[in-house]
Amino acid sequence: MTYQKYIYKLPTEDFYKFLVDYGKGVEILSEGEAYIEFALYEPLEGIEPLEVLEVEVILPQKVYKPQRIKNLIIIPSWLRPVVIRHGMAFGTGLHPTTRLCLELLEDFLEEGWSVLDVGTGTGILAIASKKLKAGRVLAIDIDPYAVEECLHNKEENCVDIECIKAEAKDIKESFDLLVANLELKVFKKELPTLIKLFKRVAIFSGIYEKEELREFLDLLKEKPAKIKKLKGWYAVVIKR
Ligand SMILES: C[S@@+](CC[C@H](N)C(=O)[O-])C[C@H]1O[C@@H](n2cnc3c(N)ncnc32)[C@H](O)[C@@H]1O
CATH class of the missing domain: 3.40.50.150 (Vaccinia Virus protein VP39)
Structure with a gap:
């Protein structure tokens, strides 16, 4: 399964104003003095993204495996x-x-x-x-x-x-x-x-x-x- 990741760039001051209004989490990609580049998982109205990426969803089942720590074993909840x-x-x-x-x-x-x-x-x-x-x-x-x-x-x-x-x-x-x-x-x-x-x-x-x-x-x-x-x-x- 894939989903779309929208990359945006805003002047630093505008970015922080946007963040307060947006009210949700964003992924900051690079933070310069003048500009901040960030990613969202939905498009923003009225702002053109720099790029739209197709990203593959990594299911937790692929990466979250049972772990043994001495005599403890931590088991993902979907295993029996x-x-x-x-x-x-x-x-x-x-x-x-x-x-x-x-x-x-x-x-x-x-x-x-x-x-x-x-x-x-x-x-x-x-x-x-x-x-x-x-x-x-x-x-x-x-x-x-x-x-x-x-x-x-x-x-x-x-x-x-x-x-x-x-x-x-x-x-x-x-x-x-x-x-x-x-x-x-x-x-x-x-x-x-x-x-x-x-x-x-x-x-x-x-x-x-x-x-x-x-x-x-x-x-x-x-x-x-x-x-x-x-x-x-x-x-x-x-x-x-
Ligand atoms: C190969 S073990 C299987 C154990 C377990 N079910 C497994 O799959 O690892 C076979 C078991 O069957 C039992 N058994 C042998 N003959 C039996 C019978 N006629 N009726 C019920 N249990 C029997 C034995 O005592 C033994 O515990």
Whole structure:
């Protein structure tokens, strides 16, 4: 996006009179004894500009980045921070299977949707879903240490998510979006149950290399809406 910058030059005395009448900020470009050159972002009536420049708007997103100062990190307001303790559960965001889920959540999750995170580990995907403006979020895991970590991280992130020790078969309702970062051997057992637990989108991750992908797609028996790959790992998206 561009906008126009109008360059003017006035005798010093006239400039200060103008400034009082104008009542808004101007950008002073050069200040000589006799003349002042300045810029405005709108034309002035009755005065011819020296020059009109096309200026590119630099969005704050381009220049304002997260900054680390010792143990503080300053984050621009449009970013969604997720704080994760390096503890007793899987899910710091470093592993490709987690990263694939995070990217796909950004692509597919819509505001207000309910989310079920199966195999939540640290709770990273459940917390990220809430930060991406999900409605109700339920995180489940069979590992009690994971539930403990998820509850800790939930508090750290000040988000309202439920986190319980459970398996997919214990869940009796369906959610708008299901995310499950598991393993092929777990999908072999759980997929028929998982398929019943979502209404709109499911993200399945934790599938390694082509052979596992082939096996997973045979189990799935549905045409995926998207398959995404990162460092040999695949994630599969189903849409209804
Ligand atoms: C690869 S980790 C994923 C952690 C996190 N969701 C992430 O994306 O980084 C898989 C998690 O699934 C849990 N898990 C394994 N089998 C499960 C099952 N049948 N039902 C629920 N959770 C399961 C494990 O305890 C582990 O915490």
